Amino acid sequence: xxxxxxxxxxxxxxxxxxxxxxxxxxxxxxxxxxxxxxxxxxxxxxxxxxxxxxxxxxxxxxxxxxxxxxxxxxxxxxxxxxxxxxxxxxxxxxxxxxxxxxxxxxxxxxxxxxxxxxxxxxxxxxxxxxxxxxxxxxxxxxxxxxxxxxxxxxxxxxxxxxxxxxxxxxxxxxxxxxxxxxxxxxxxxxxxxxxxxxxxxxxxxxxxxxxxxxxxxxxxxxxxxxxxxxxxxxxxxxxxxxxxxxxxxxxxxxxxxxxxxxxxxxxxxxxxxxxxxxxxxxxxxxxxxxxxxxxxxxxxxxxxxxxxxxxxxxxxxxxxxxxxxxxxxxxxxxxxxxxxxxxxxxxxxxxxxxxxxxxxxxxxxxxxxxxxxxxxxxxxxxxxxxxxxx
Amino acid sequence: xxxxxxxxxxxxxxxxxxxxxxxxxxxxxxxxxxxxxxxxxxxxxxxxxxxxxxxxxxxxxxxxxxxxxxxxxxxxxxxxxxxxxxxxxxxxxxxxxxxxxxxxxxxxxxxxxxxxxxxxxxxxxxxxxxxxxxxxxxxxxxxxxxxxxxxxxxxxxxxxxxxxxxxxxxxxxxxxxxxxxxxxxxxxxxxxxxxxxxxxxxxxxxxxxxxxxxxxxxxxxxxxxxxxxxxxxxxxxxxxxxxxxxxxxxxx
Amino acid sequence: xxxxxxxxxxxxxxxxxxxxxxxxxxxxxxxxxxxxxxxxxxxxxxxxxxxxxxxxxxxxxxxxxxxxxxxxxxxxxxxxxxxxxxxxxxxxxxxxxxxxxxxxxxxxxxxxxxxxxxxxxxxxxxxxxxxxxxxxxxxxxxxxxxxxxxxxxxxxxxxxxxxxxx
Numbered sequence: 139x140x141x142x143x144x145x146x147x148x149x150x151x152x153x154x155x156x157x158x159x160x161x162x163x164x165x166x167x168x169x170x171x172x173x174x175x176x177x178x179x180x181x182x183x184x185x186x187x188x189x190x191x192x193x194x195x196x197x198x199x200x201x202x203x204x205x206x207x208x209x210x211x212x213x214x215x216x217x218x219x220x221x222x223x224x225x226x227x228x229x230x231x232x233x234x235x236x237x238x239x240x241x242x243x244x245x246x247x248x249x250x251x252x253x254x255x256x257x258x259x260x261x262x263x264x265x266x267x268x269x270x271x272x273x274x275x276x277x278x279x280x281x282x283x284x285x286x287x288x289x290x291x292x293x294x295x296x297x298x299x300x301x302x303x304x305x306x307x308x309x310x311x312x313x314x315x316x317x318x319x320x321x322x323x324x325x326x327x328x329x330x331x332x333x334x335x336x337x338x339x340x341x342x343x344x345x346x347x348x349x350x351x352x353x354x355x356x357x358x359x360x361x362x363x364x365x366x367x368x369x370x371x372x373x374x375x376x377x378x379x380x381x382x383x384x385x386x387x388x389x390x391x392x393x394x395x396x397x398x399x400x401x402x403x404x405x406x407x408x409x410x411x412x413x414x415x416x417x418x419x420x421x422x423x424x425x426x427x428x429x430x431x432x433x434x435x436x437x438x439x440x441x442x443x444x445x446x447x448x449x450x451x452x453x454x455x456x457x458x459x460x461x462x463x464x465x466x467x468x469x470x471x472x473x474x475x476x477x478x479x480x481x482x483x484x485x486x487x488x489x490x491x492x493x494x495x496x497x498x499x500x501x502x503x504x505x506x507x508x509x510x511x512x513x514x515x516x517x518x519x520x521x522x523x524x525x526x527x528x
Numbered sequence: 529x530x531x532x533x534x535x536x537x538x539x540x541x542x543x544x545x546x547x548x549x550x551x552x553x554x555x556x557x558x559x560x561x562x563x564x565x566x567x568x569x570x571x572x573x574x575x576x577x578x579x580x581x582x583x584x585x586x587x588x589x590x591x592x593x594x595x596x597x598x599x600x601x602x603x604x605x606x607x608x609x610x611x612x613x614x615x616x617x618x619x620x621x622x623x624x625x626x627x628x629x630x631x632x633x634x635x636x637x638x639x640x641x642x643x644x645x646x647x648x649x650x651x652x653x654x655x656x657x658x659x660x661x662x663x664x665x666x667x668x669x670x671x672x673x674x675x676x677x678x679x680x681x682x683x684x685x686x687x688x689x690x691x692x693x694x695x696x697x698x699x700x701x702x703x704x705x706x707x708x709x710x711x712x713x714x715x716x717x718x719x720x721x722x723x724x725x726x727x728x729x730x731x732x733x734x735x736x737x738x739x740x741x742x743x744x745x746x747x748x749x750x751x752x753x754x755x756x757x758x759x760x761x762x763x764x765x766x767x768x769x770x771x772x773x774x775x776x777x778x779x780x
Numbered sequence: 781x782x783x784x785x786x787x788x789x790x791x792x793x794x795x796x797x798x799x800x801x802x803x804x805x806x807x808x809x810x811x812x813x814x815x816x817x818x819x820x821x822x823x824x825x826x827x828x829x830x831x832x833x834x835x836x837x838x839x840x841x842x843x844x845x846x847x848x849x850x851x852x853x854x855x856x857x858x859x860x861x862x863x864x865x866x867x868x869x870x871x872x873x874x875x876x877x878x879x880x881x882x883x884x885x886x887x888x889x890x891x892x893x894x895x896x897x898x899x900x901x902x903x904x905x906x907x908x909x910x911x912x913x914x915x916x917x918x919x920x921x922x923x924x925x926x927x928x929x930x931x932x933x934x935x936x937x938x939x940x941x942x943x944x945x946x
Contacts, residue, residue: 175861176810183812183858203742204858205813208891210727211751214643215758215890224887230814246605274817293825311814311912373630373688375716389631389688460671462606462684462695464633475684477638477671488682490634498719524813527742743893744857751892760890 175204183523198504200497205527213487218244218318218454226312228491229525232271232468234263237316242398243463243476244318247456255444256320261399262437265430269340270299271468272427275520279420280351282517283360288350295343298336305329318454320447330438337431344428361416365503365515368414376495379470380426381519384419386412391466404436416518455482469493469525493525578603584627584692591626592619600672610673610697617708619696624713629685629694632714637728638680640668643754673697679705679728706731727752794934802926803834808845813852815879815912822915833922847874853881853888854895866902876921877904880911
């Protein structure tokens with residue numbers, strides 16, 4: 139093939155431009171590093187543009203919106219039962235937990251209360267989805283600092299939990315099981331005993347993770363003292379969940395502002411860690427998974443008998459009003475601000491998702507860290523793209 | 529929609545009896561106050577139950593010295609206040625300083641204009657038509673604490689020490705919806721304000737960087753405004769127009 | 781080989797080459813949304829173990845990949861990147877569209893920011909339905925793709941210019 143020199147130059151320039159997408163771009167001052175939108179450490183489609191001075195990050199700017207699906211607009215044209223299908227998919231690792239705050243907000247406005255049995259089963263499934271969610275974090279965090287094995291263990295043991303969720307709801311991922319006024323179905327026969335064994339397996343998994351990861355020298359070196367968030371800063375950025383408790387703020391919605399779930403009935407503990415670094419966030423999540431096992435064990439022993447559905451009208455119209463209900467989801471506080479005008483569809487739904495606020499601290503947090511720490515800090519903040527972008 | 533069937537009430541009552549006695553009292557009170565307040569009564573008559581919220585409101589009233597235009601307490605569910613847009617930042621400051629609301633929860637806006645397209649999924653047209661069906665012009669109805677203009681800013685802050693969340697609302701002028709940024713008080717407001725700017729077309733003064741956060745830079749329109757149409761719905765009718773699901777134990 | 785240009789690859793040779801291609805596929809994981817986790821479960825978990833199908837799930841870049849799994853919602857902001865990634869892959873390349881969102885928009889069929897189907901921007905060989913599909917469904921999709929590769933006429937496939945979708 140005969141080409142002119144200018145054609146060749148153009149070709150080379152095009153190839154270079156192509157190659158530059160995910161590597162370094164030199165600018166006048168220092169270098170710009172582009173991570174994502176397709177990068178293994180970004181859990182999908184987050185993009186981070188970092189300005190570097192040598193190995194140090196001068197400024198980092200997350201660019202999101204690659205997974206923005208317009209939930210808040212879509213809820214305005216969906217009827218209430220349809221909305222749960224949609225909000226399932228916000229935090230796709232702990233899907234059942236997404237439905238609960240929305241349903242509770244609608245129940246508050248309708249002045250319906252789910253029967254006790256439904257509330258207990260809701261709490262059980264809520265905690266199961268917490269384990270399903272955080273167990274993957276435990277594996278993933280290890281991957282981000284260089285250990286590949288734990289993620290295989292996480293995927294292996296997570297399947298047991300998903301199986302249990304599937305046996306009740308019919309869906310591994312998106313159960314869509316919660317209804318205004320109760321639940322779709324009762325527990326299948328023999329489920330409680332089986333879940334008991336699964337809890338035992340998850341406890342073993344936690345022990346395994348602790349031995350494998352937590353005591354590891356490399357892991358400690360990569361996370362101790364890295365990405366420290368003081369409690370005041372964490373509060374003003376609206377961090378929630380384990381990120382807040384990892385900074386030493388003793389606050390858990392399950393204990394302090396519980397709505398509609400039965401956490402008051404069981405004896406459990408909120409774990410905090412004073413350090414505020416990546417390690418403490420991992421540690422808190424690990425303890426929380428164990429605590430979820432404890433909660434589950436107590437809950438399973440005491441599920442009351444009775445109906446699982448309150449009487450609600452066939453066609454659900456929620457009376458006019460406003461309600462904000464937040465729950466302690468695996469990722470942090472997830473809340474639904476529901477404005478109804480007595481229609482078939484919500485008038486406005488503001489979704490307060492945990493990861494959005496948790497990630498809003500990254501420009502502050504990534505300033506001055508080293509390049510490899512970007513990855514471990516991001517992993518320890520633990521975000522899910524659907525939860526950021528909605 | 530206000531009336532609740534008898535049997536439902538009885539059942540709810542039975543469920544409540546199992547719950548703790550204190551919780552039961554709260555539940556009944558909220559039921560009463562809800563019925564009494566749909567036409568935005570002055571707050572003091574209705575609010576007799578939530579002492580925590582009342583105390584918080586009293587503190588805010590002293591701190592803001594008559595700048596609270598309206599307030600609402602839903603017992604056990606929180607506190608709503610409305611301030612003028614000029615006092616937006618000072619209200620947040622007062623909440624942070626006097627009420628110890630250090631936790632910045634979220635910030636957003638509401639477009640109170642009824643959607644000119646209705647809900648769009650009632651449309652049964654198969655073909656693409658230029659204009660949607662005509663709907664009756666509806667009046668704007670505001671939620672708790674009332675309102676005067678189309679856009680309302682809303683922000684929730686939470687006090688961990690007092691365990692009370694405060695919703696602060698402010699009306700935005702129709703002609704030029706702009707407000708002061710809350711970043712100096714709550715650093716976390718940054719992204720929330722960017723989102724509100726993008727979704728509603730509001731402006732926040734003193735905000736360092738009001739770029740789009742979600743949508744591509746050349747996106748036209750502000751999706752969460754009620755007059756932003758979802759064009760896909762015009763192309764295709766909603767497959768499930770009526771959503772009725774049999775409840776468990778309910779046979780036809 | 782001049783055989784491809786002349787269109788005269790002997791049948792047994794085609795079959796042999798196709799068989800080898802079929803069982804040595806490198807997959808580039810394009811994890812976008814919920815489906816990415818199910819894809820992860822299929823590719824990374826010992827329970828589903830995709831490697832027994834001869835699929836290697838860990839290429840470092842799209843330039844080493846034989847096929848691409850688009851798993852999850854493609855938004856309008858993401859679409860150019862998907863297209864660019866696909867363009868970086870060497871021919872012959874195949875695409876599996878996993879999940880309702882990638883197939884047609886799924887639950888976001890009326891959203892203002894979602895691309896209603898990844899086949900608007902890249903050609904898709906196998907569609908795996910479900911929201912999200914189970915890992916087994918993805919494995920079935922891979923088996924279908926392998927069958928397709930097996931029955932492919934190489935001369936036909938590699939003749940002329942690469943496939944371009946407008």
